[in-house]
Amino acid sequence: MFKSAALNIQNCPRPYRSALVFFILCLGFTATVFALTSIENNTIAAYEKVAPSVVNITTMDCDPEFFWCATPAESGSGSGVVLRADGLIVTNNHVISNAKKITVALSDGRRLDAHVLASAVADDFAVLKVDPGEKTLRAISLGNSDKLRIGERVLAVGNPFGLGQTLTAGIVSMTNRTVKDGGKIMRDLIQTDAPINPGNSGGALINSEGELIGICTAILSPTGSSIRIGFAIPVNRMKEVVPGLINPWPRIIGWGVAALLLALFLKRIYRRPEATSPGAL
Amino acid sequence: MFPKRTFRLTLLVAFVFSFQIAYALTEDEKNNIDLYQALAPGVVNITSTVVEHDFFFNVIPRQGTGSGAIIDQRGYILTNNHVIEDAHKLEVTLSTGKKYTAKLIGSDPDTDLAVVKIDVPKEKLTVIPFGLSGNLKVGQKSIAIGNPFGLGQTLTTGVISSIGRTMRSSTGSLVEDIIQTDASINPGNSGGPLIDSSGHLIGITTAIFSPTGASVGIGFAIPVDTAKRVVNDLIEKGYYSYPYLGATLMNLFPDIASALKLPVTSGALVVDVTPRGPADRAGLRGGNRRAQIGNNIVIVGGDVVVSVNGKPVQDADAAIREVRKLRPGDKIELGIVRWDGSKGTITVTLGEKPRDVRAKQP
Numbered sequence: 001m002f003k004s005a006a007l008n009i010q011n012c013p014r015p016y017r018s019a020l021v022f023f024i025l026c027l028g029f030t031a032t033v034f035a036l037t038s039i040e041n042n043t044i045a046a047y048e049k050v051a052p053s054v055v056n057i058t059t060m061d062c063d064p065e066f067f068w069c070a071t072p073a074e075s076g077s078g079s080g081v082v083l084r085a086d087g088l089i090v091t092n093n094h095v096i097s098n099a100k101k102i103t104v105a106l107s108d109g110r111r112l113d114a115h116v117l118a119s120a121v122a123d124d125f126a127v128l129k130v131d132p133g134e135k136t137l138r139a140i141s142l143g144n145s146d147k148l149r150i151g152e153r154v155l156a157v158g159n160p161f162g163l164g165q166t167l168t169a170g171i172v173s174m175t176n177r178t179v180k181d182g183g184k185i186m187r188d189l190i191q192t193d194a195p196i197n198p199g200n201s202g203g204a205l206i207n208s209e210g211e212l213i214g215i216c217t218a219i220l221s222p223t224g225s226s227i228r229i230g231f232a233i234p235v236n237r238m239k240e241v242v243p244g245l246i247n248p249w250p251r252i253i254g255w256g257v258a259a260l261l262l263a264l265f266l267k268r269i270y271r272r273p274e275a276t277s278p279g280a281l
Numbered sequence: 282m283f284p285k286r287t288f289r290l291t292l293l294v295a296f297v298f299s300f301q302i303a304y305a306l307t308e309d310e311k312n313n314i315d316l317y318q319a320l321a322p323g324v325v326n327i328t329s330t331v332v333e334h335d336f337f338f339n340v341i342p343r344q345g346t347g348s349g350a351i352i353d354q355r356g357y358i359l360t361n362n363h364v365i366e367d368a369h370k371l372e373v374t375l376s377t378g379k380k381y382t383a384k385l386i387g388s389d390p391d392t393d394l395a396v397v398k399i400d401v402p403k404e405k406l407t408v409i410p411f412g413l414s415g416n417l418k419v420g421q422k423s424i425a426i427g428n429p430f431g432l433g434q435t436l437t438t439g440v441i442s443s444i445g446r447t448m449r450s451s452t453g454s455l456v457e458d459i460i461q462t463d464a465s466i467n468p469g470n471s472g473g474p475l476i477d478s479s480g481h482l483i484g485i486t487t488a489i490f491s492p493t494g495a496s497v498g499i500g501f502a503i504p505v506d507t508a509k510r511v512v513n514d515l516i517e518k519g520y521y522s523y524p525y526l527g528a529t530l531m532n533l534f535p536d537i538a539s540a541l542k543l544p545v546t547s548g549a550l551v552v553d554v555t556p557r558g559p560a561d562r563a564g565l566r567g568g569n570r571r572a573q574i575g576n577n578i579v580i581v582g583g584d585v586v587v588s589v590n591g592k593p594v595q596d597a598d599a600a601i602r603e604v605r606k607l608r609p610g611d612k613i614e615l616g617i618v619r620w621d622g623s624k625g626t627i628t629v630t631l632g633e634k635p636r637d638v639r640a641k642q643p
Contacts, residue, residue: 164443166442194498195463227497
């Protein structure tokens with residue numbers, strides 16, 4: 001049965017035999033040097049795919065002690081995800097709220113000033129704009145968070161404690177989780193056991209294909225740092241909210257048309273009696 | 282009964298299925314189990330007893346725990362310097378539970394590494410082979426075996442979170458190419474091995490970043506390439522001999538450079554040279570007068586080092602980093618700019634860095 005196998009050295013013409021042996025040796029050598037398991041290769045590929053699309057965000061705000069805010073102090077760090085190559089970045093609203101100055105550090109080392117284009121406080125989304133110049137950014141590819149299954153492997157890429165770009169791995173612990181944070185209720189969150197820490201906020205949660213499936217947003221912890229219960233807003237929610245933030249006109253026109261129709265309808269119902277109609281008096 | 286061929290086929294199918302049921306583990310799980318079984322005997326727990334005195338000079342022993350990796354059949358164990366520092370007694374527990382008294386062989390506080398030795402026949406020892414840390418990739422698996430909180434041998438797994446971070450050791454010197462991992466590293470893991478999926482040592486787990494003191498998924502390991510550089514010296518001499526230039530450097534800031542009317546804007550300004558040190562003998566000049574520049578008093582008059590072995594250096598740290606890559610006895614070529622603005626090169630034969638004389642443990 002195995003006689004027909006392709007690598008039969010005995011049947012090989014003599015000049016090719018040594019080459020074949022060499023080839024097999026080479027194969028064996030590479031196998032020992034790069035003996036990574038398939039899951040490792042997958043993780044490395046996924047990370048390398050998204051790494052240029054995740055940015056570090058540093059914010060500065062005013063020291064309440066000082067009245068004039070002449071020198072804003074470096075106060076916070078967070079992460080962000082590149083949505084469009086021309087410089088649109090999505091992050092959490094709580095990363096940039098109160099910030100007087102926002103700096104975005106790209107994974108290639110460039111530091112760019114950013115300004116807030118729009119933010120949705122209730123959904124904790126904010127859209128930043130940077131000017132990348134000639135060298136455009138790499139947009140992240142969006143996945144489908146409705147297809148997530150509990151137990152699926154996920155990776156978080158972010159900037160915990162401002163240390164710099166960091167990859168952490170875990171699984172989906174639960175989907176559709178509702179979390180109360182103070183008076184605020186957040187619904188339909190993805191729960192993960194990948195370590196998420198302060199500074200990971202606004203960063204990417206990706207699946208093993210390297211597609212964005214969530215924006216890391218909150219953690220549950222008595223200590224304020226990761227105990228492996230982290231929450232991310234699903235990317236499908238982002239797909240609903242963020243286009244409206246970037247371009248609000250369709251929504252404004254839509255509401256305007258609706259209001260106009262309602263007004264016409266009400267006018268029809270409460271039409272003033274016509275002056276010419278015969279009636280009492 | 283039924284044909285022989287059918288019987289054989291049934292047997293084959295049954296055989297295949299029995300395998301699938303018995304070993305229904307993923308490739309990753311199998312890899313973890315194999316690595317743990319193969320390498321756990323190579324990881325030891327280290328208990329150090331430090332003797333302290335209270336106000337009335339009563340002896341108070343204090344115990345600390347750490348981990349270590351057996352790196353040589355002769356019984357050499359690699360661990361962190363901070364695990365064994367100041368210890369009066371070191372006890373090593375093998376994974377079999379047997380306890381041995383260990384001897385300190387050598388330590389290097391600058392890289393936070395140390396080697397201790399136990400006298401055990403070599404057939405009883407499992408060695409963890411050195412790997413390479415130069416070609417690691419973010420995302421690949423990292424396995425930590427250690428002794429967190431003194432609980433006993435513990436396996437934790439994770440991925441490499443980042444590579445190439447720098448860390449300052451307790452002596453203030455920079456350790457480069459630090460590996461960051463999300464495998465749970467806790468107090469007591471210190472000195473334990475970080476292993477890749479092919480079972481090679483890639484780092485020595487050394488530090489964590491944590492506001493709470495316990496793992497938040499951010500652990501750091503000293504790369505094995507650094508350990509490989511240091512370990513042989515530690516075994517042979519008991520210390521690592523660092524190259525020695527014999528000069529004190531400071532960063533040359535642009536405002537200082539313009540105030541001194543130097544033709545360069547960055548580099549390492551030589552503040553002082555040790556008399557009859559390697560730099561002094563080669564003719565490098567230190568500062569000789571004080572000058573106030575802005576709000577700072579700077580010792581000026583010394584040379585500015587602008588390149589080391591042809592490689593331009595922007596500041597003092599970069600110059601020191603280049604020097605640190607060499608060994609005592611090596612020749613180094615410094616590109617310098619003199620006080621009067623003239624340029625030149627000086628060849629220095631590096632010496633051996635003088636060490637604080639430390640009492641070695643008997």
